[in-house]
Amino acid sequence: MDDIHTLHTQYATEDRLEIRRAVWQPGPEGNPSTAALDVILDSGAADVLELGCGTGAFAARLAAIPSVHVTATDASARMVQVTRDRGVEARVVDAQALPFADDSFDAVAALWMLYHVPDRDRALAEIRRVLRPEGVFVAITVGTDHLADLRSEAGGRPWEPSFSSENGPEQLAAHFDSVERAEFHTRAYFENRASALEYLHTMPDDIAWDLPEFTEPRGFGGHVTLFTCR
Ligand SMILES: C[S@@+](CC[C@H](N)C(=O)[O-])C[C@H]1O[C@@H](n2cnc3c(N)ncnc32)[C@H](O)[C@@H]1O
Numbered sequence: 001m002d003d004i005h006t007l008h009t010q011y012a013t014e015d016r017l018e019i020r021r022a023v024w025q026p027g028p029e030g031n032p033s034t035a036a037l038d039v040i041l042d043s044g045a046a047d048v049l050e051l052g053c054g055t056g057a058f059a060a061r062l063a064a065i066p067s068v069h070v071t072a073t074d075a076s077a078r079m080v081q082v083t084r085d086r087g088v089e090a091r092v093v094d095a096q097a098l099p100f101a102d103d104s105f106d107a108v109a110a111l112w113m114l115y116h117v118p119d120r121d122r123a124l125a126e127i128r129r130v131l132r133p134e135g136v137f138v139a140i141t142v143g144t145d146h147l148a149d150l151r152s153e154a155g156g157r158p159w160e161p162s163f164s165s166e167n168g169p170e171q172l173a174a175h176f177d178s179v180e181r182a183e184f185h186t187r188a189y190f191e192n193r194a195s196a197l198e199y200l201h202t203m204p205d206d207i208a209w210d211l212p213e214f215t216e217p218r219g220f221g222g223h224v225t226l227f228t229c230r
Pocket residue numbers: 007011017021051052053054055073074075076079093094095096110111112113116117118
């Protein structure tokens with residue numbers, strides 16, 4: 001899931017992303033997106049940039065706060081259109097080449113997207129450049145144990161993202177003085193075998209996914225990390 005091919009196959013439309021988003025429920029630590037929102041709001045940020053905004057759900061929450069001006073961006077033209085349709089300012093931007101002046105933003109958010117960026121080191125340098133010196137960067141990603149039980153049961157192996165809970169700190173520390181982390185044990189619920197297979201088939205893995213039949217709803221564990229960088 002880590003190359004430019006992903007952008008064209010996965011995010012040309014919002015369909016796959018919506019199927020995946022729909023099954024997740026927060027765990028005991030709460031909703032990771034809400035925690036990222038709270039970090040931004042607690043910092044007092046006024047100018048906020050979101051990278052890889054997808055369908056714009058997070059940007060819309062920011063845009064609803066009168067003291068915040070949000071610039072939502074995504075490399076997919078369709079995702080930008082869906083975000084604009086929510087009434088949120090959005091533009092097509094590749095995270096590796098940000099068309100913004102130095103020190104433009106108080107906060108930058110990159111949620112579930114850095115593992116798609118081929119030159120992440122360049123993207124992180126760009127984020128640091130457009131962020132004001134006292135600004136905050138929030139990034140969300142998943143661990144290699146994320147949905148590992150479902151993937152294994154369905155004939156696959158755990159996914160090892162290029163930017164994960166495990167390898168994220170080292171990558172971030174190359175660009176930020178301080179990297180804090182918070183873990184979230186989320187859960188994906190599926191009504192039946194067909195809905196679980198539909199989810200698995202939204203992913204680009206070249207795996208002949210299969211599962212035994214189940215008729216009672218089942219839940220599978222996820223692991224999400226929120227990084228807060230300054
Ligand atoms: C897994 S989705 C996450 C979307 C959204 N942040 C969310 O949490 O629902 C990843 C998003 O990153 C975008 N993306 C992938 N590569 C990108 C890049 N190099 N620059 C900007 N956006 C990118 C995709 O188009 C997609 O909308």
